[in-house]
Amino acid sequence: MYNFEYRRAQSVAEAAKLIKEADDGKILAGGMTLIPTLKQRLAQPSDLIDIGKIAELKGISVSGKTLTIKAMTRHFDVHSSPEVKKAIPALAVLAGGIGDPSVRHRGTIGGSTANADPAADYPAGIVGLGATIETNKRKIAADDFFTGLFETALEPGELIIAVHFPIPDKAGYLKFAHLASGYATCGVMVSKTGNQVRVGVTGAGPNAFRVPEMEAALAKTFTPDAIANIKYPADELLSDMHASAEYRAHLVTVIAKRAVAAALA
Amino acid sequence: MAKISMTVNGKTVSGDVEPRTLLVQFIREHLGMTGTHVGCDTSQCGACNVHYNGEAVKSCTILAVQADGSDVVTIEGLAKPDGTLHPMQAAFREYHGLQCGYCTPGMVMVAVDIARRLPCADEATVREELYGNICRCTGYQGIVEAVMAGSEAMQTGVLPLKDHH
Numbered sequence: 001m002y003n004f005e006y007r008r009a010q011s012v013a014e015a016a017k018l019i020k021e022a023d024d025g026k027i028l029a030g031g032m033t034l035i036p037t038l039k040q041r042l043a044q045p046s047d048l049i050d051i052g053k054i055a056e057l058k059g060i061s062v063s064g065k066t067l068t069i070k071a072m073t074r075h076f077d078v079h080s081s082p083e084v085k086k087a088i089p090a091l092a093v094l095a096g097g098i099g100d101p102s103v104r105h106r107g108t109i110g111g112s113t114a115n116a117d118p119a120a121d122y123p124a125g126i127v128g129l130g131a132t133i134e135t136n137k138r139k140i141a142a143d144d145f146f147t148g149l150f151e152t153a154l155e156p157g158e159l160i161i162a163v164h165f166p167i168p169d170k171a172g173y174l175k176f177a178h179l180a181s182g183y184a185t186c187g188v189m190v191s192k193t194g195n196q197v198r199v200g201v202t203g204a205g206p207n208a209f210r211v212p213e214m215e216a217a218l219a220k221t222f223t224p225d226a227i228a229n230i231k232y233p234a235d236e237l238l239s240d241m242h243a244s245a246e247y248r249a250h251l252v253t254v255i256a257k258r259a260v261a262a263a264l265a
Numbered sequence: 266m267a268k269i270s271m272t273v274n275g276k277t278v279s280g281d282v283e284p285r286t287l288l289v290q291f292i293r294e295h296l297g298m299t300g301t302h303v304g305c306d307t308s309q310c311g312a313c314n315v316h317y318n319g320e321a322v323k324s325c326t327i328l329a330v331q332a333d334g335s336d337v338v339t340i341e342g343l344a345k346p347d348g349t350l351h352p353m354q355a356a357f358r359e360y361h362g363l364q365c366g367y368c369t370p371g372m373v374m375v376a377v378d379i380a381r382r383l384p385c386a387d388e389a390t391v392r393e394e395l396y397g398n399i400c401r402c403t404g405y406q407g408i409v410e411a412v413m414a415g416s417e418a419m420q421t422g423v424l425p426l427k428d429h430h
């Protein structure tokens with residue numbers, strides 16, 4: 001690991017100030033992605049600004065039809081939260097399937113969202129549930145947030161404060177996990193609110209995306225069979241040693257069907 | 266350099282570390298406690314698990330400066346001062362939950378964490394919870410049996426013995 005300056009921020013305002021002052025500063029949340037990256041010398045930030053002790057960034061709450069999860073809330077907390085299990089059980093399932101218990105004890109929703117790994121679980125949840133990302137500057141809709149491979153709408157130094165999830169009538173999440181890494185080769189969050197349906201897919205493309213054709217079919221008939229013959233075009237998907245684009249396209253349909261079944265269960 | 270202090274196995278320790286020092290390096294190289302192992306450099310093997318404020322974490326994926334002010338327990342902190350093994354350690358011995366022993370410190374720390382969180386976990390759950398601990402030797406069967414027996418012993422105070430036939 002290259003050396004860096006370490007600063008612990010006590011508030012969001014202080015974190016924003018420290019990151020602005022640094023030459024090439026990076027936010028340190030749970031460190032479950034950033035520290036392995038530093039260990040491999042794949043990044044060389046001048047400063048790490050640790051937001052792990054900022055109390056205003058932790059917590060889960062429900063207000064009306066919205067579930068709010070603050071940025072520094074860990075996967076473990078989301079998985080075991082009675083509020084999440086009651087409001088959006090599929091999100092508790094999603095968080096409980098990330099990595100292993102030790103990763104879930106450290107990794108956070110804010111870090112996972114900001115990192116925008118193409119195979120991460122939360123992006124499917126955010127897109128499939130139509131969440132809103134609140135930063136220290138503005139609110140960003142899920143559909144505008146994930147812009148490419150590891151790319152988001154966040155500006156340099158912009159901090160995620162919380163993710164707001166509208167509470168659906170039904171939702172289901174399922175992933176086809178890569179056996180060695182546990183990340184999603186394909187993961188799908190399906191949600192239904194009134195007659196509005198959203199299908200959010202991770203793992204298959206460079207960033208999480210929706211499948212409008214499936215959404216329209218499911219809005220008419222919310223059953224796995226309704227989307228059995230809908231194929232996502234393979235030429236927009238990733239192809240690597242783990243899965244070809246054609247195989248991922250196949251998985252999108254299979255996993256989406258299972259996610260619908262999970263939502264109905 | 267940064268001055269840090271924390272509680273390790275009940276004792277207050279302090280040190281002067283570079284910000285890039287990992288918690289596992291602080292434990293092994295600064296404190297000289299080599300029970301906590303490093304089995305990979307990708308945060309995937311789980312050999313380095315310790316209890317951090319009461320929860321299993323990978324000490325290779327947390328900076329020593331982040332752990333300033335925390336309460337850490339390593340494998341050395343599990344047995345009683347007179348050498349009596351922790352029920353989970355006794356279970357690993359009884360059920361052949363180890364061969365070379367390299368993964369064992371991390372396995373045992375995670376096993377204790379699982380037993381505390383999920384005291385009645387069934388075999389499938391134990392296997393799922395051990396996902397982040399890789400063992401090159403045992404094939405896991407003995408480990409899973411040890412975790413279930415150790416978990417029972419932590420609750421009842423009695424370790425069910427293995428049927429050796």
Ligand SMILES: Cc1cc2nc3c(=O)[nH]c(=O)nc-3n(C[C@H](O)[C@H](O)[C@H](O)COP(=O)(O)OP(=O)(O)OC[C@H]3O[C@@H](n4cnc5c(N)ncnc54)[C@H](O)[C@@H]3O)c2cc1C
Nearest residue numbers: 029030031032033034099107108110111112114120121160
């Ligand atoms: C062994 C292992 C297995 C894993 N398996 C999975 C898996 O199956 N599925 C999955 O989805 N993930 C997986 N992960 C990744 C894990 O979920 C990470 O926790 C997550 O990707 C990053 O969250 P973090 O809090 O650890 O962030 P960090 O590593 O601290 O930061 C990640 C990035 O986000 C930035 N950042 C962090 N917080 C904020 C914020 N509030 N505002 C703006 N920027 C911020 C940082 O600057 C950094 O660039 C795994 C990780 C490991 C080590």
Ligand code: FES
Nearest residue numbers: 304310311313325
């Ligand atoms: S050494 Fe920490 S996970 Fe392998």
Ligand code: FES
Nearest residue numbers: 364366400401402
């Ligand atoms: S006992 Fe040898 S690695 Fe597990």
